[in-house]
Amino acid sequence: MAGTRPTPADQAREAVVEAALARLDLDTKARLLAGQDMWSLPELPAIGLRSLVMSDGPIGVRGVRWTADDPSIALPSPTALAATWDPALARRAGRLLAQEARRKGVHVLLAPTVNLHRSPLGGRHFEAYSEDPYLTGRIGTGYVTGVQEGGVGTTVKHFVANDAETDRFTVNNTVSPRALRELYLAPFEAIVENAHPWGIMTAYNSVNGSTMSEHRYLVEEVLRGEWGFDGYNVSDWMAARSTVGAIEGGLDVAMPGPVTVYGDKLAAAVRAGETTEAKVDAAVRNVLRLAARVGILEGAEPVVTDLPETVDGESLAREIARRAFVLVRNEGGALPIPAGHSVALIGAAARDARVLGGGSATVFPAHVVSPLDGLTAALPEGTLTYAVGADPSQELAAADKGFELRAICRDSEGEILGTRSAPSGHIQWMGNDLPDGVTHDRLDSVELTGTFTPRESGPHTFGIKGLGAFTLTIDGTEHFDGVQSTDLDDPFVTFFGDPVERATVDLTAGRAYAVSLRHTVDVPDDVPMRVISFTLAHQEPARDPDELIAEAVEAARAADTAIVVVATTERVESEGFDRADLRLPGRQDELVHAVAAANPHTVVVVNSGSPVELPWREEVAAVLLGWFPGQEGGAALADVLTGAHEPGGRLPTTWGPLDSAPVTRVTPTDGELPYTEDVFIGYRAWERENRTPTYPFGHGLGYTDWTYDEIDVTGTTVTVRVTNTGTRTGRETIQLYLAPTDPTPDRPTRWLAGFATVEAAPGESVHTTVDLPSRAFEVWDDQTNTWTPVKGTYEIEASHSLTDTRLRATCVF
Template sequence: MIDSILDRMTLEEQVSLLSGADFWTTVPVERLGVPKIKVTDGPNGARGAGSLVAGVKATCFPVAIALGASWNPDLVKQMGVALARQAKSKGAAVLLAPTVNIHRSGLNGRNFECYSEDPMLTSGLAVAYIEGVQGEGIAATIKHFAGNESEIERQTMSSDIDERTLREIYLPPFEQAVRRAGVMAVMSSYNRLNGTYTSEHHWLLTKVLREEWGFDGIVMSDWFGSHSTAETINAGLDLEMPGPARDRGDKLVAAVREGKVDAATVRASARRMLLLLERVGAFKSKPDLTERAIDLPEDRALIRRLGAEGAVLLKNDGILPLAKTSLDRIAVIGPNAATARVMGGGSAQIAAHYTVSPLEGIRAALSNANSISHAVGCRHNRLIDVFKGKITVEYFKGRGCNGDPLHVDTVDKGEFFWFELPSDELDPADFSARMVMQYAPEESGEHVFGMTNAGLARLFVDGRLMVDGHEGWTRGANYFGTANDEQRGAATLDAGRSYELTVEYEPSMASEEGINLIAVRFGVEKPLGEADIAAAVETARNADVALLFVGRDGEWDTEGLDLPDMRLPGLQEELIEKVAAANANTVIVLQTGGPIEMPWLGNVRAVLQMWYPGQELGNAVADVLFGDAGPGGRLPQTFPKALTDNSAITGDPAVYPGKDGHVHYAEGVFVGYRHHDISAVEPLFPFGFGLGYTSFRWGEPRLSVREMGPDGISVSLEVTNTGDRPGSELVQLYVRSPKAKVARPDKELRAFAKLLLQPGETGTAVMKILPRDLAYFDIEAGSFRAEPGGYQLLLAANAADIRSVIDLPLPAGYMQPPSTA
């Protein structure tokens, strides 16, 4: 059928398939019955075509690092199934996920959106995720291919990575997604790889992806991430997104006529697009692009379970789990206590059905809610609190908010990110909007107003200009680098009085990098200070236990910018020190998208890392704190004692964050625990670390054969729960290699098994490795090579806790070209 359609297509029609129709859909060819399909973000929820911050509600699942911490492919596959169902509810046939870039620096703004520092763990979870999604008839899109481990100058930066490091660290998750999961789509990254944009990288997209790995799906650009016509399609980029066409369309037709692009190349890309439509069932029934909100009890239960499975208990002197009946007074403190920080920022954002804050979850878990006291203590927000309340929005043709409004809306939040305007009569390049709202402060005193805008905007308070985001506008870090840095203004306000706030907005379509967005965010807050910390300290002093919820949120852990450091932002460290001094029973609950430094660690009794676990956050937190569920997580990323202990933080800007448009991955394959091993730098918490509420006894490991052969080898190990609570144990299998002609890590993760056991129950961890798991990539030979000799298998609870060492001979040398399965 596909070839028949292609034979009847004109060149122009074939070309039309190779660009989006708009932000989220492909171009139909109605004459030949070729429908359009919709794509949707993202990794932790299916948003649909709505705004990043509004639109049809969607189910919010845990972010990728929380899934990485679960080390549970079976649960991740279940989440993939649920996400496919959510994608269908948004009329989408393609899910733009998963993200499998590697945790390199610890400062990447999208660290939360990626699984792990280890390519094997990342690969296993990505394969499970893709199998879950695609098993339900929805295409998964693995991203970002490749070398996108930082958000700094990401549209232009060249990630300079040698081939061995690429093959061993950064490419395996993509390779396994193709070979094992049959992923249907790959998204090229914004950055350049060794000087060439990945969207124009023939070696990457054709030689490696298609010819070596056998990929037969489509390659799409990241949004506005393609920059040329002939170069991209000749390299292997099929779909330019978003639409309408910028470098394809008439330009591509002309390139074929002029001989710069072979007509067969266009046909091959068009064929892959039609094959995608066939695979997602678009030819069998016309896709229904209607968007609906479905909030299912089974999804709620899965999210809650995943939250506990990914929760990592980093420290516990016996205070956890808390006994519900023996605590008369519980202090719930911190900037993340009463606010549900359920997701990171950027394109992964969705409008969740609901969110449960830790304070709400704890209150729901306890029969005596009166025993709970609450204090904020301090803020950690990077941007001023967004305005929440009734806002009347008037839309006008042209700039300046002149004449009668064409359309009027009422919304409840001061953030607008328009993919589509509310009327087809409004031109995204030539419209304006006026937002009017009332603000009545609860307390008198100085208040700070803030606004950031992709476009031009002004904020007025009772008619007086308070924040000018118009005159002198310059590009900053917000909204993927298309908006200015937040502009602020302060005023003294009186409690009980109502003030009229007005924001006037108009787009500015000028862009240095081709990314054109229209967005504005504004808010107001009364700053907190030492008096608020003092109030939190008193709250803690009068409690039996102080639960302190700290960390970051989606303003810090976000697409578009990297973190400035690895410390808790704001006054949180001061809050921790003072609360811990006032209450000896202080428990820290962290929410971050990656590692942080912990100078206060010795002053608290327990530390629980919850990441951003989705809409059931508060319930999952309560489950773990009170022992209704055990903390099932293990670290997917090393937590260093200090930022400078990270392999990428050398003091040389060429290594990180980059210099003169290049970032040099000088550490090579020694990323994460590999770096800590080889440099003997002790981490704060090692890769794979995590505590639980029970104890386990490990038996002696057994091998299926005595030496490595072509069919591989299985390792089995009995594990018994010797405690009085159910719990999960993780067995990690590392390979240690003999000396080779290249420097190799001390050990490398090659398999793992997670067991959930009841008290007294014994289970068997079974792990299989293949000859390639002993290999490194030999650049000269262009192959994976394992030299003959004595290897070792290390059975470990984490990267620093080796329980058994097994000698494994490899009698004959092994070499595998990357083009073989």
Template sequence: MRDMGGASGMNRGSPNTDRRTAAVEAALAALDLPGKAALLSGTDMWSVGPAAARAAGFGRLVLSDGPAGVRGEDWTPEDPSIALPCPTAIGATWDIRAAREAGLLLAQEARRKGAHVVLAPTVNLHRTPYGGRHFEAYAEDPELTGVLGAALVEGLQDGGVGATPKHYVANDAETDRYTVDVRADERTLRELYLAPFERIVRTARPWALMAAYNSVNGVTMSEHDALTNGVLRAEWGFDGVLVSDWTGARSTLGCARGGLDLAMPGPDTVYGEHLVAAVREGRVPAETVDTLARRVLLLAARVGVLDGAPPAVPAHARPAPLDGTATVRDLATRSFVLLRNENAALPLDVPGRTGDGTATGAGKATAASAATATDGPDGAVRRLAVCGVHAAAPRFGGGGSSQVFPARISTPLDALRDALPAGVDLSYEPGPDPRARLAPAGAADGFRLTAVLHGLDDTELARTDQRDGSVRWMGSLPGGASFADLGRVELVGEFTPAVSGTHRLAVRGVGHFRLEAGERVLYEAELPPESEDPAAAFLNPPQRVFLLDAEAGTTVPVRLVHSVPSRGVGGLFGLVSFELGYGAPAVSDEELIERAVRAAAAADTALVFVGTTDESESEGVDREHLALPGRQDDLVARVAEANPRTVVVVNAGAPVLMPWRHDVAAVLLCWFPGEEGGSALADVLLGAAEPGGRLPTTWPDAEDGLPVRQVVPDSDGQLPYNEGPRIGYRAWRRVGGAEPAYWFGHGLGYTTWEYEFLNITGRASADSPSAGDDPYVPVAEVTVRVRNSGPRHGREVVQLYLGPEGPERRLAAFAVVEAPAGASADARLTVPLRAVQSWDDTLRTWHADPGPHTFAAGRSAADIRLTAQLELHVQG
């Protein structure tokens, strides 16, 4: 069983927490002022472990990025990681068990990678779909976000690995994220943006938290005394480490006084010798340094890297290992959202599929078994046309710090080819490529590449084979080479094209490059950054494209040389990042669309895969528009004209516009589904599994109707949250008249549900807890009985909203139930005190909403099936 430890844990007086407390205090007493200050900065890019602390028993504490996979200390395809579905996909499951499983798998991966703390989950909100990092957060609703975030934290920490909810707080867009000043009243902060953090801190007790880059009401979050020492620590009882976002600590005095415990990365930060000087000059009390260091030592104790301190979760108490492949596949299927399904276009009616989409016998069927069963009726789909680049090259995850490199990626095209029975003919046409940037050159394109590292004196330091043309090293180099000695990196090898024609080679990165192909120098110049955001040079660098005429089967030597600036990109820390891109000889978009149309016209069903690209959804940049990039809308429209049984699969982490949605038979949203996305899609498309997801955010029908749009700060660098505490479905209700394409909570599945009754039992009285006590104490228990009125076993997400019809109605609780065809199931939902409270900006406290309270149960924010009223007498 997990030992929570920490301040409250110490007060419990358990033997382990007492020993942990003693070890922390002993280590603190063994350190002098410089040693304590050294604990407050990274030793390098990802770790904390200064030499000054070793004598005190402090080991090496390793942190890792990880919202959708744990990278560890190396960010390179040569050190692969399991890629989970993106957090928005986890949000779409509406499933506490799914979120906890994701946390358990992240913990398992962290231990394999040698990491003790994972920088996850991201619990900022989907304030507007223009947010470029939308895919890395769960939902537009704070209740859904907080509950799922708490479950993931519990899974991570039950696995003995520290969680780090982020980014505290109001980091809901990417434009000018280092300098933007978010302006929001306290009610808006309390009811929306602080709410997920509050639930997670109070219920899951994370061991760390990350401060956002941005400011809130004039104070940068790494120095925000009121929101950190006041709200987070004094009010909510957070006893963990507050770590800066990378390079987000800017002031020694501000960070120390504002409660920032750990400045990353290191070793050059605002702490260290700067903090020592501030203490000796009387500008920072020595007790402040003790407080910060004590929390870092406590984190080390909890994860097992402090001598004499029992870890919070000993190895024998960890949950049984998960099958990573099976887990990410199951998470993906539970996240897929069926938005539209006219005339039961899905699941595909292929030969051999049983009536309910499952194979005979007990247990869950695989796509292959469902497709090859012999006892079902002979299906109608014998010719299947698959179209779209995303079928063969899907986006399994979003761009930026959440990106990992899996050992393999299951593509929808390959998975369908493997799963379809022999009687079904599958054709594939890619259609126009929506990507503005060329993909990294790889073995499938005919490249064999090696990276060679050279020193400042031109000696070879190391070499490593490259899986593709993507070179990314952060914090460490192959072969133990030193960044201080590195002068240049050469990507050398050969290219043997499969077809003759004019091929495209690209250089992507920041700095000086020389590209050679055969005996030609295609490029030699400096590539400057396109943004002032220092991370953009790494996450979204510029690209230059060059043409190369080459004949099929003729091998061409290639060489890309990158002169490395001191300390890596921007001089921030040790980092090398660049790419050699490749594109096959181009065919006109119109011809590619015509090929797809001809294939669709000759098929029984057409599957069109569309989605966003690295350019349109990534950390470091917000979205300029919500339309699908390139000519994907034209592709769908033309294919739908040719074949009325057109099914569209949308591969995106955030809402996109779908002007053709009424013209196609079905629309299935697969998000960024992780490395097993293709297999999961085959399961769902062929009926072996049901698409179990529901929308965690409202999808607009047009950009003109968006109620919340602004992500760009004004001329003063301020971003006003003028919409107040109403975003998402509540903002759509406030607009009046405007209707989104699909409401928050929408999703169809492969069966139908009847809502039979709603029963409420109040648990509140005049003696109910006040605002100063637990805001998540139950005030009502609600039972909603639903009946599976469809033809097959199914999964339903029962959503409970509280409040009158309109913008004040908000999600209060939710539950997932399953039942076979014809059977009923009871969803049991607990309504917490916070659900019937609002924040009063004048009195600066929570107060109970006046009754009677309207309870509304349904299938989405706009599809309410049952309502009831009950007077709840609560204080606060």
């Protein structure tokens, strides 16, 4: 693939880049390629270069501070965005995130994640889009286009085959060239071709023997050479391991800093003849080009000078959520809820919603609309009751509701250096993000202190997440004074590890109690990142589970409709580990069985980022998959349940039980994880194994009906006419699958080759035209290392889902 032809503006920027590069000496160039702290590169005033700032995404822009003090819009999870099957909506999401980035002084968003759902056990799948490379590429293209239209760079990640979390720093994934090309590289290639991203992030893992931060073939020959990528390539945080290996492998920037493999080490390697200054220049050129594009290199006009119109973040978050909800079952028209029905809302997640996944994707919204909030606002007064039913969370979480805390920083003499508010019990200060007046060299301790007013009486459990020395005091009594350590060899255990229970205290609802957690700071000077991270954790009194379920059953029996919200937790779906199973935690399955037995009009809302097993699905009237729905999720849920809006989502990933899933291995053996399934993942594997999932790829119901009237094929252009035969306006996602009429065992039975979303009023017919990409008719030839067209006759299926084909036609390629 050739790069796009440079415009005059591109050429002008390139001239400024070259002039700036020529003015830099080796040491300065080497320093520019190393993070100066957790999130930024150093400024170089001599050439008019401001500091370039990066921030995690992908559902919001956290900025350089990991704190609820600096709130961000929180959109629904990437799996939700992919469930809309709408690249234009993804583009609007990108524009909003660019707006958020500019507000926070961020130049580059570390997103989107376009790894694939290879196995349903992948713990970070909520942060990626789909099991299908074509759908992933289309949604990712929309997202990248939108962000960069807002003048902010993107960093498409994690390049490549970073499809599981187990041993992610050290695993060597062995993948055939064909599977790499047809599956795992395909979304990156599509985004590079169609959206021209300004950045790529290389993954922690190795592929076929080489760590991705040193993978010369995939970075230099494929990404830059074949595809013409001209952006910057940044390591995942702490992924760069070797100075010479990284620069020779094509890595431009090693993050974070200041301790990294670049900087002084890179300059020394050049002087020792271990690499060349030309290699350094190539990397610096890519960084300066990025700086020019985002407008922080003096003399270079940024790519975007006229910003898009302002986006209402709350409104867009709500729209994406309702467009993403996938209605997979709706017996007897249980949804929308009939007007006048009384409703029993059940589930801990209905009150304390989980709106986003755990790990580096975490942002802190200014507010969250829970399902209880949303339905309370939407339903007539007196028609809604609530019961906990079953709490999926069986572990401590960061101190939140009822806590009023602040952080006090002291030196070794006990003198207060500075303070900062702490909206939750989680402290995470990276680099120089410290309270005013505080410096690392003087900081000796941080005390998280304030009050806790319980909302329930009984035994409250307190714990600590973090490493080092801690003192925990509740209501004047010291409950722990000691050191927490770990045997895990994971630099992020402080972020993703489990809290340790340290105290159980009987408290009375409504009374304010003094709480304090003091941490003695001991951060070595030579660590790659200077981070102060710890959490005061808490869990409310545990009521008798049988009693809770019994209360829920009575509430359900007394209502016309029962709505049960079930959910995963941060210990089930998060960055840092893979899933052990696909079951809902706690006694939630038992709760649904019991409620469904008491009320035939039971609706279950599934609050998870990726597939879970649904053993009760045939017992309930309706099942609505809500993903992690973002900060406005409860309002969007009310829109859909009441019928104000139609649920618009279609499954971007197959849902099925773990014991039937064709690809489940995510744990390496002796450091190796072979992708033995080759090109057969997701629905390709389900069909090859002749297994029936719970709900197939592309499945989803709405509130109206559609007929597929006509299909016309001219060459590789497909036109489909559909009619809304229902009673209300709706939206249909027309999916086009390509199936060779003479199948061979080395190719899938069929695969997604195109799609389009249409909207129509009752009785209205609409046409849509889709050009099938030539790549849909090609395979990667491992012998010739080229894409090879597979000539022959293909059946084109116009479908409502993978297994619900409505029209067929043939084409000859």
